[in-house]
Amino acid sequence: MGTTSSATKKVDNVQKIIYKHGFLYELKKNKVLFIMMLPALVVLFLNNYLPMAGVLIAFKNFKYFGRNLFENFAKSEWVGLENFEFFTATPDAFTITRNTLLYNLAFIVIGLIVSVFFAIILNEIKGKYKSKFYQASMFLPYFMSWIVVSYLVFALLSEEQGFVNKSLLPALGMNVDSLPSWYGDPGKWPFILTIVNMWKFTGYNCVVYVAAIAGIDQEYYEAATVDGASRFYQIKKITLPLLTPLMVILTLLAVGRVFYSDFGLFFSVTRNVGALYDTTSVIDTYVYNALRNLNDVGMASAAGLYQSVCGFILVLSSNLLVRKIDPDKALF
């Protein structure tokens, strides 16, 4: 007994040494390669991995004692799930989850339909310059920052000077006293935000589908034409079925991210107006407001960890599905 265990121990040690030697040997042999990786590794460690360990803050009553994070962390008291209990006890927990999920679902479904539609009809446009011009102007909004987009929306919807309230609606015969208060009525924002989101991303989302359509073998269409199929029939029976796998995969990958939202859209375009929170507050903006405006580290970190964990589970499961359909398209 004693001899065998010491023998296995020895083998273990030898293996450990070989393994250690392996890494050290590699480190020595490819010193330059490791040095080349170093800057990125340092950034990843500070920017990504340290914060991953930092999720433990959510289980503490975090307080500032000094300028050192680790000291503050160590001195802060463990409170278990208390932060989560506070968070789930507020009505906000439900509101922000509902808003985040519903907006994302709307963006995914409408975005899919609109971008596939535009990609298909763009393919039918005769004339190279025309289709190039259309594509270029559709893509333009993608290059604007959310701040610039917020200005554009504000220039249209501002209650004092906005084009819609000052020129458009009165010109359409609307009574000046009953003009809508855009930044005061939360009921309008699900529509506004969906339109703004489509406006910004349709051109971008279209590109992938345009490329996929361009990659379809022309012989399918030639054969269909010889058989007398109309162009619309060809779109229905050739283009759409051949695009379906890509549509399914991109949709699944987007579903993996439904717990995350575009901070700029919900924060800047709405101008972070409190009166609109009921329909515009999402997890990302809630965490920001809790951390920076309310200074409530516990609540912010609890909501943040809730998002990270749900997001992680969804990404894993959606990727699992993608993998089943097309292993080449899976993230991992």
Added chain:
Amino acid sequence: MRQRENSGILNTVSPFWNGVFNIIFILYSFACIIPLLLVIGVSFTDEKTIITSGYNFIPKVFSLEAYKWVFQSGDAIIRAYGLSIMITIIGTLCSVAIIAMFAYVISRKDFKYRNTFSFIVFFTMIFNGGLVPWYMVYTNFLHINDTLLAYIVPSLVNAWYVMIMRTFFQTNVPDSIIESAKIDGAGEFRTFLQIVIPLAKPGLATIALFQTLGFWNDWYLPLMLIENSKLFNLQYILYKTLTAIQYLAQASNVTGGTAQILSKLPSETARMAMCVLAIGPIILAYPFFQKYFVKGLTVGAVKG
């Protein structure tokens, strides 16, 4: 030749539907461009006209006051503009260099730990610690908030770009070239600089464009990490002015009471002029941008 043959064989939609599709696109293209025209129109309008009749596409009374004000008394705005340019250039160069070096190493098939290190990058795409610990690391541990580093460090490495670059190296740099450089006695770093980089120029250009756009349009990092108004970039000043128009008065170097400045200041048109100035460089570089972006997106879509 083949193209001509095809167009002879393939049928197309009827002229009626072709017209309908064109109309749809003309309307949509119009919708994409028109809000920009509104902002440009307002920036060239007389301030008093705005107060009385609101924002409009065509200036009823044409005026260059807003731009004059921005260039004469908008010290803070000029500084922010310079800062944005500087951050964009330095940030893009550093980021592309760091990403390229890392992506190159994990693209090398003879590098034993390439999968381990690929995973280290990749994992950041599927899990993150969230805002609070991230914020704590920068403000309570690294203490680089309120420095220019805060604009650059968080954006240096992007996992998605690393993956695109790795694929690019794998498909465009043959192993045999690296091998023969080694045999000729070139060190690893020299091989990378003189042989690999020239072959990877189109890929690097794509990443550089993505990052240029990212740094130029960034307002999130100053929102999180910058409090010192001397360090605000253009987008952040724009943001500040959107939420409180008085901010422009603070940002100007005119002395006197805030109310007095505000009454003189063409604030409505000046902020739109700032917005136009922020879009300017993007519109100028747009044809170039768009071409490479489309290429980059389709490269990335093939396989990350």
